[in-house]
Amino acid sequence: MLTTAHELLVRKVSSIAALSEAERGVIAELPIQLRDVPRRKDIVTEGETPSHCCLLVSGFLIRYKIMPGGQRQIVNLHVPGDIPDLQSLHLTVMDHHLASLTSANVGMIPHAAIRDMNDRFPVVASALWRVTLIDSAILRERVVSLGQRSASERLAHFLCELFVRLRAVGQTDEKTMLLQMTQPEMADALGLSTVHMNRTLQDLRARGLVVTDGGSKFLLPNRDKLASFAGFNPLYLHLARDDRPKTP
Amino acid sequence: MLTTAHELLVRKVSSIAALSEAERGVIAELPIQLRDVPRRKDIVTEGETPSHCCLLVSGFLIRYKIMPGGQRQIVNLHVPGDIPDLQSLHLTVMDHHLASLTSANVGMIPHAAIRDMNDRFPVVASALWRVTLIDSAILRERVVSLGQRSASERLAHFLCELFVRLRAVGQTDEKTMLLQMTQPEMADALGLSTVHMNRTLQDLRARGLVVTDGGSKFLLPNRDKLASFAGFNPLYLHLARDDRPKTP
């Protein structure tokens, strides 16, 4: 019997490679230990050598680094279905922190089980490898955003990306997404001060590109306009053709 | 008979995993086609679906993206021994450009040969996977640099990283490295205007952290001081213990 965690994983890997029964089976039998994580708790910290990978089932996780002066840079934000620390399978010591942004449900999968699966099923190994490569591709685009885009473009780009990634896992409506992220948190992700983050969001609101309701709901009235303003091209997300909202 | 390219590759993979004779042999028999690339030529461009990976034998390569407005962001710089587009093995369409910075010698390796090797030798596959994960780790640190460090710190960090990476492949002296990179190119890598790049370099010179000779030689008189100024911690490079200059 598949739990939701196993389903998520099978779906993720299948979206990359056609799976045989045996391959599907070995994933379904992975020992996944579910765990609830409260809001804003570290899951793995820099310097640790984890023995498990973390599959995000629900909620949001972030990966971040802390500077000597205490500033935080959020390196990436993760949505359900992601395996944020899959790199720890081959990079034994963590060079950054993994934490929950919201309260979350995660599935811990022992490295040993994954390694064993990878050795026996190269197709699955390649698919997981590809998962880490897409993470890289997102980081590259993050570099471009921080290096070349203005604050407003950066925020717009961030929202475009998040919308597409959330839509791919069925977590959006036609034009809205739920993003339980405070402005100080977004500032840490975009490399802005909180004050400037606030003004930047106001700028997008003034341009009619974003509507917020005071809560965590983000309405993007015109995504094409937002994307063109941001210079957003989803190529780097390397989504399958079936990146549309999943309605089971 | 091993060419330099094969040697580089065997050395790279061995630095990650102990290789059996069979594994060493399969790498040594990879069909690598050497090719000279003049300075500043694209090797692979965005949108392409390459059929080969590119092993850098000598010179420098860069990966970059171009914005709608024409601005360029250099995402990463590559030193001999790197396989900059290894991701193309599983991410079929390129989301960025790969080009030479200096004139360079590269070895083209067919995807098919690598895939075949990976299927038969999971240890080698894991080692190559790890290579791509270190690239990710560098990108994460790039995000931190662009998001949180001042221009001077960013440049200092960049020089620290490059020095360590070059030293790991025996391309440095005690305190100097050869970096055939113009200021406009460095500006594109660090997300600065060329004018500000120039002033930032002057700042590091005034602090006594960098000495240049007007050519491509960079002397770092006090690397500890430079590293502490930059907040540089080489953990993210995930170097083996034998990251010292290789003197054959």
Next chain:
DNA sequence: CGACCCATTGAATATAGTCAACCCGGGTGG
């Protein structure tokens, strides 16, 4: 020589950060 690229400079401008304060709502503890 002229064209071009690179390094450099000065001045004006734009963008983002810092400091300080205010409001609001939700929780806590007296």
Next chain:
DNA sequence: CCACCCGGGTTGACTATATTCAATGGGTCG
């Protein structure tokens, strides 16, 4: 119950950082 605190969103004024524009001088190369 209410006073208080705290985190989050917001604002204004000031400062710092970085970009833009324009120009100069030194090389190199056709």
